[in-house]
Amino acid sequence: xxxxxxxxxxxxxxxxxxxxxxxxxxxxxxxxxxxxxxxxxxxxxxxxxxxxxxxxxxxxxxxxxxxxxxxxxxxxxxxxxxxxxxxxxxxxxxxxxxxxxxxxxxxxxxxxxxxxxxxxxxxxxxxxxxxxxxxxxxxxxxxxxxxxxxxxxxxxxxxxxxxxxxxxxxxxxxxxxxxxxxxxxxxxxxxxxxxxxxxxxxxxxxxxxxxxxxxxxxxxxxxxxxxxxxxxxxxxxxxxxxxxxxxxxxxxxxxxxxxxxxxxxxxxxxxxxxxxxxxxxxxxxxxxxxxxxxxxxxxxxxxxxxxxxxxxxxxxxxxxxxxxxxxxxxxxxxxxxxxxxxxxxxxxxxxxxxxxxxxxxxxxxxxxxxxxxxxxxxxxxxxxxxxxxxxxxxxxxxxxxxxxxxxxxxxxxxxxxxxxxxxxxxxxxxxxxxxxxxxxxxxxxxxxxxxxxxxxxxxxxxxxxxxxxxxxxxxxxxxxxxxxxxxxxxxxxxxxxxxxxxxxxxxxxxxxxxxxxxxxxxxxxxxxxxxxxxxxxxxxxxxxxxxxxxxxxxxxxxxxxxxxxxxxxxxxxxxxxxxxxxxxxxxxxxxxxxxxxxxxxxxxxxxxxxxxxxxxxxxxxxxxxxxxxxxxxxxxxxxxxxxxxxxxxxxxxxxxxxxxxxxxxxxxxxxxxxxxxxxxxxxxxxxxxxxxxxxxxxxxxxxxxxxxxxxxxxxxxxxxxxxxxxxxxxxxxxxxxxxxxxxxxxxxxxxxxxxxxxxxxxxxxxxxxxxxxxxxxxxxxxxxxxxxxxxxxxxxxxxxxxxxxxxxxxxxxxxxxxxxxxxxxxx
RNA sequence: GCCGAAGUGGCGGAACUGGCAGACGCACGGGACUUAAAAUCCCGCGGGAGUUAAAUCCCGUACCGGUUCGAUUCCGGUCUUCGGCACCA
Numbered sequence: 001x002x003x004x005x006x007x008x009x010x011x012x013x014x015x016x017x018x019x020x021x022x023x024x025x026x027x028x029x030x031x032x033x034x035x036x037x038x039x040x041x042x043x044x045x046x047x048x049x050x051x052x053x054x055x056x057x058x059x060x061x062x063x064x065x066x067x068x069x070x071x072x073x074x075x076x077x078x079x080x081x082x083x084x085x086x087x088x089x090x091x092x093x094x095x096x097x098x099x100x101x102x103x104x105x106x107x108x109x110x111x112x113x114x115x116x117x118x119x120x121x122x123x124x125x126x127x128x129x130x131x132x133x134x135x136x137x138x139x140x141x142x143x144x145x146x147x148x149x150x151x152x153x154x155x156x157x158x159x160x161x162x163x164x165x166x167x168x169x170x171x172x173x174x175x176x177x178x179x180x181x182x183x184x185x186x187x188x189x190x191x192x193x194x195x196x197x198x199x200x201x202x203x204x205x206x207x208x209x210x211x212x213x214x215x216x217x218x219x220x221x222x223x224x225x226x227x228x229x230x231x232x233x234x235x236x237x238x239x240x241x242x243x244x245x246x247x248x249x250x251x252x253x254x255x256x257x258x259x260x261x262x263x264x265x266x267x268x269x270x271x272x273x274x275x276x277x278x279x280x281x282x283x284x285x286x287x288x289x290x291x292x293x294x295x296x297x298x299x300x301x302x303x304x305x306x307x308x309x310x311x312x313x314x315x316x317x318x319x320x321x322x323x324x325x326x327x328x329x330x331x332x333x334x335x336x337x338x339x340x341x342x343x344x345x346x347x348x349x350x351x352x353x354x355x356x357x358x359x360x361x362x363x364x365x366x367x368x369x370x371x372x373x374x375x376x377x378x379x380x381x382x383x384x385x386x387x388x389x390x391x392x393x394x395x396x397x398x399x400x401x402x403x404x405x406x407x408x409x410x411x412x413x414x415x416x417x418x419x420x421x422x423x424x425x426x427x428x429x430x431x432x433x434x435x436x437x438x439x440x441x442x443x444x445x446x447x448x449x450x451x452x453x454x455x456x457x458x459x460x461x462x463x464x465x466x467x468x469x470x471x472x473x474x475x476x477x478x479x480x481x482x483x484x485x486x487x488x489x490x491x492x493x494x495x496x497x498x499x500x501x502x503x504x505x506x507x508x509x510x511x512x513x514x515x516x517x518x519x520x521x522x523x524x525x526x527x528x529x530x531x532x533x534x535x536x537x538x539x540x541x542x543x544x545x546x547x548x549x550x551x552x553x554x555x556x557x558x559x560x561x562x563x564x565x566x567x568x569x570x571x572x573x574x575x576x577x578x579x580x581x582x583x584x585x586x587x588x589x590x591x592x593x594x595x596x597x598x599x600x601x602x603x604x605x606x607x608x609x610x611x612x613x614x615x616x617x618x619x620x621x622x623x624x625x626x627x628x629x630x631x632x633x634x635x636x637x638x639x640x641x642x643x644x645x646x647x648x649x650x651x652x653x654x655x656x657x658x659x660x661x662x663x664x665x666x667x668x669x670x671x672x673x674x675x676x677x678x679x680x681x682x683x684x685x686x687x688x689x690x691x692x693x694x695x696x697x698x699x700x701x702x703x704x705x706x707x708x709x710x711x712x713x714x715x716x717x718x719x720x721x722x723x724x725x726x727x728x729x730x731x732x733x734x735x736x737x738x739x740x741x742x743x744x745x746x747x748x749x750x751x752x753x754x755x756x757x758x759x760x761x762x763x764x765x766x767x768x769x770x771x772x773x774x775x776x777x778x779x780x781x782x783x784x785x786x787x788x789x790x791x792x793x794x795x796x797x798x799x800x801x802x803x804x805x806x807x808x809x810x811x812x813x814x815x816x817x818x819x820x821x822x823x824x825x826x827x
Numbered sequence: 828g829c830c831g832a833a834g835u836g837g838c839g840g841a842a843c844u845g846g847c848a849g850a851c852g853c854a855c856g857g858g859a860c861u862u863a864a865a866a867u868c869c870c871g872c873g874g875g876a877g878u879u880a881a882a883u884c885c886c887g888u889a890c891c892g893g894u895u896c897g898a899u900u901c902c903g904g905u906c907u908u909c910g911g912c913a914c915c916a
């Protein structure tokens with residue numbers, strides 16, 4: 001072994017060898033239990049950033065640990081390679097998106113390999129490769145076949161800067177998730193995936209996901225937004241039509257004093273036609289049209305409405321009720337019509353107050369005198385109470401009345417119980433080039449025709465013009481013009497491509513069968529591996545990617561392609577990497593380049609630091625000095641090993657004889673085995689890599705002290721050193737491999753079995769007992785480990801210190817925790 | 828407003844099932860080695876009282892209260908920070 005730790009020589013050497021030996025290949029047929037470890041695959045932006053380093057280091061430790069524990073591990077990587085930046089680069093530099101993307105992939109692959117992550121590179125996939133997107137298109141058609149894809153004209157989210165539509169999930173605070181440009185509404189005919197068909201099961205099955213963070217599940221529940229209510233009908237005075245209203249508070253129906261339609265509600269125009277209300281209503285609607293969703297529906301925005309001159313009839317009370325339109329009612333939730341109950345809804349209360357509408361109480365707050373039931377309320381009462389002013393339902397508690405009213409409406413055919421979701425169908429069309437083309441053809445005779453499977457993939461053409469604000473695919477003559485697959489007549493292709501989240505919704509399945517040319521994946525390949533045992537990634541995908549992937553898995557299971565109905569058994573959402581207290585970002589100028597860190601300190605140091613500085617799910621504060629500290633730690637191990645090797649050169653370490661050790665030898669061995677116990681638990685059960693590393697640091701510190709002792713036993717030292725290396729191997733794979741070889745081992749350290757602990761080494765002859773008086777520590781004593789409680793108590797009473805604290809007092813109780821402490825309760 | 832997470836030294840963090848608060852690392856201080864510095868190795872390092880030095884004692888895990896022999900840990904309440912959702916009828 002060299003005297004100096006030279007990571008720049010060691011790391012590339014082993015990386016090359018591991019790659020050549022295909023050291024991390026997942027076995028296709030194996031007797032071993034399987035373990036599927038997965039990090040969210042990266043978008044090939046061109047450079048690895050520090051968040052990637054964290055993500056992949058975490059998964060690599062898990063993968064390496066599981067391999068050493070005897071699992072057949074699948075640990076793949078690939079590229080989420082479609083997307084807008086490639087196209088923007090194309091506009092800017094006049095290079096084709098494919099070229100830009102593949103160049104970026106090559107660079108990031110080089111960077112990834114310099115980190116020494118144990119990927120099975122033979123399974124690498126890129127979503128922009130025709131061999132991959134062929135199957136994305138195939139899956140689209142499968143969903144189409146099963147009636148889960150439809151085309152619909154709707155007011156959709158439009159990002160003017162990206163020149164494309166967006167899914168609801170991609171609109172954050174009214175702005176484009178990618179570029180933060182405010183999103184506007186546009187009426188367009190677009191392709192949708194019917195994720196709402198799966199709303200219920202996507203919600204229910206969250207309860208099965210015990211290995212997911214509560215936070216992510218809560219976010220998904222929130223997003224899906226299930227509510228139980230009643231849909232009822234209000235007749236319109238003087239007309240045949242009825243207005244459907246959805247409410248979760250059917251118990252308050254006797255308190256309705258107005259009804260509000262969304263301005264876009266189809267009945268509005270008809271109702272005001274040829275009346276004096278037509279003009280103002282049209283003006284109001286025009287005003288609403290110009291506003292995006294946030295400007296219209298944020299809680300900050302004042303409620304604004306307009307009476308439209310018509311009345312409807314309350315189905316239960318028969319009362320005549322004015323019809324309004326208002327900004328806060330959305331056309332695409334529920335029925336687009338809301339009953340206004342000002343007394344028992346805060347929003348309605350504000351609206352009614354503003355427009356001087358009556359606010360009659362129908363639920364009496366508990367404790368309030370019934371005589372006050374017609375007095376005005378100071379604020380909306382939204383809690384439980386007793387029914388008043390509600391005809392036959394008076395006197396019931398409102399909970400019971402809820403069901404009785406629902407029953408009554410159902411019996412009379414005036415309404416029915418209904419479940420509503422906040423979740424909307426997934427808009428997957430994008431007016432962009434760099435994505436998987438939607439495999440559809442429009443024929444004058446046959447209408448909309450799916451591209452037959454044999455004609456897949458629909459390749460992206462190269463004769464396109466990239467210009468800002470325009471879908472490049474429409475400029476490709478060769479692409480647009482085609483023939484109808486059914487009748488052979490001239491036809492044109494769909495020029496929209498798919499949302500890239502389509503591509504990333506099934507990539508974890510493709511890894512199990514990455515080169516299959518007959519199908520996206522075979523049962524034989526996918527069934528043994530799925531589902532993913534441990535998935536790790538950023539929480540920013542809590543809804544988008546994770547919800548879509550769950551949807552895909554469930555649908556593909558229903559189509560018969562999968563046996564599992566959830567893709568990710570366990571999920572870990574890692575925290576952000578911060579510097580100076582805020583997230584690293586180019587705009588803040590607080591970015592650290594992983595490549596630079598690896599060049600200066602080596603991959604092992606970078607990995608150790610990022611795993612040591614904080615537990616994985618928490619945000620991590622970058623510290624240059626912290627990195628140096630980790631570099632020192634690795635150097636410390638190197639010197640320890642180098643020194644050990646030098647002193648023992650030519651000599652053979654005698655075999656370890658645990659029975660003949662002195663006290664210090666026993667203590668050293670005990671610490672070695674305690675460390676095995678701690679690291680195994682921290683890595684395997686808790687993912688607390690920071691404490692695992694600190695345990696190894698402690699063992700290193702202890703060995704430094706032990707080896708200097710004149711009576712130090714070489715076999716004990718060797719055992720400690722070798723365990724330091726093996727335990728550290730998943731964290732710092734290069735240095736441990738190099739030292740391991742230097743110590744004369746022929747086989748790779750990564751092929752070693754994970755150490756099991758020697759229980760006998762943990763036993764102690766003497767233990768420390770903490771003595772408390774009234775819960776305060778007053779003394780510690782050394783006693784034989786197997787001392788009896790009675791004997792211990794006897795000894796304690798003779799101690800001067802204890803005597804002092806109990807003197808003149810009565811010992812009323814003695815609490816003994818075996819092997820740990822004794823607490824004397826005195827008075 | 829609703830939901831979720833967190834609050835511990837100068838800093839990052841530890842304390843696993845209620846049992847020695849502050850492991851480990853950083854920063855800082857002292858010593859050894861060196862002509863010297865760096866590197867390295869060893870020791871110290873929450874606050875206060877006390878003392879030549881120590882022993883020792885008191886306080887201390889956001890705040891207030893409770894349960895308990897004993898609470899960073901459990902319960903109730905308050906405050907602060909971060910994240911998500913937010914006129915969803």
